[in-house]
Amino acid sequence: MVFEDKMITNGEPEEEEEEEEEEDLVDPLDAIRQKCEETEHCVHAHERLEACETRVGSRSETAEDCTEELLDFLHARDHCVAHKLFHSLK
Structure with missing residues (x-):
């Protein structure tokens, strides 16, 4: 008697081992x-x-940040x- 390893796939098709590029x-x-970063408004900002x-x-010590x-x-x-x-977009 030969013992074979089988994977339970729950109804899903088996995946091929070769991966397509x-x-x-x-x-x-x-x-x-x-x-857009090259437009005039964006360059100014x-x-x-x-x-x-x-x-x-x-x-060295300032409370200012550049969030705005x-x-x-x-x-x-x-x-x-x-x-x-x-x-x-397609």
């Missing part, structure tokens, strides 16, 4: 974000954020992305 998916959001970070970084500037930059970028993203 999957194509690397590219997130369109990353490309659109980069393009990013410059304000960098200026704030430089100012805060130069001081960061949120302004993210808002400008996301506003631009929102108008372009859904046109590129």
